[in-house]
Amino acid sequence: QQQVKQSPQSLIVQKGGISIINCAYENTAFDYFPWYQQFPGKGPALLIAIRPDVSEKKEGRFTISFNKSAKQFSLHIMDSQPGDSATYFCAASIDNHSGYALNFGKGTSLLVTP
Amino acid sequence: DAGVIQSPRHEVTEMGQEVTLRCKPISGHNSLFWYRQTMMRGLELLIYFNNNVPIDDSGMPEDRFSAKMPNASFSTLKIQPSEPRDSAVYFCASSSAGPYTDTQYFGPGTRLTVL
Numbered sequence: 001q002q003q004v005k006q007s008p009q010s011l012i013v014q015k016g017g018i019s020i021i022n023c024a025y026e027n028t029a030f031d032y033f034p035w036y037q038q039f040p041g042k043g044p045a046l047l048i049a050i051r052p053d054v055s056e057k058k059e060g061r062f063t064i065s066f067n068k069s070a071k072q073f074s075l076h077i078m079d080s081q082p083g084d085s086a087t088y089f090c091a092a093s094i095d096n097h098s099g100y101a102l103n104f105g106k107g108t109s110l111l112v113t114p
Numbered sequence: 115d116a117g118v119i120q121s122p123r124h125e126v127t128e129m130g131q132e133v134t135l136r137c138k139p140i141s142g143h144n145s146l147f148w149y150r151q152t153m154m155r156g157l158e159l160l161i162y163f164n165n166n167v168p169i170d171d172s173g174m175p176e177d178r179f180s181a182k183m184p185n186a187s188f189s190t191l192k193i194q195p196s197e198p199r200d201s202a203v204y205f206c207a208s209s210s211a212g213p214y215t216d217t218q219y220f221g222p223g224t225r226l227t228v229l
Binding site for chain 2: 032034041042043044045046049089093100101102103104105106107
């Protein structure tokens, strides 16, 4: 079963706008929440990640907001650019001291129009 | 620095044939992951290894799939016999397991088509 639910499935944003992608999880043992970015024909690459001891993390135009009580987290892309057009995956994992097995959401295809 | 290397990049085979996908993780990484990506199911974890030992293979779809990691620099994912529903992009990823070293680095993937 899908342990991380992601929405929307696709998103179209104008250049300069804000892109928002949401994820929800059920397993309260998850303690690591990364976002991966994937361009066509490429493997996913880590974009930004957060741990549950903070409610927000910002790196440049990318921000993760985390709501532990609601078991939700989201990615905000400020001043979206056409180069941001890609598929974005949220994920969650548990530190079991033997590697981190990521549970991925189904992905959001983002298109930023000029 | 070389990233995760996967071969072949594309594989077309006929139903019933054996398929072997190969992965070379980043040197020094001690965790290796195999994922499968399809439009319907997204990215699914098939199996992962830590220090060459399989930790969780619960994602392996059925007995037709097997994975090995004979040493720290090489892993294989084998499908025997292959079926059309196995058509997907298969990714290998590696990481250094440990506190605050969570990043998984993905290879370019192998696009498998089973006719």
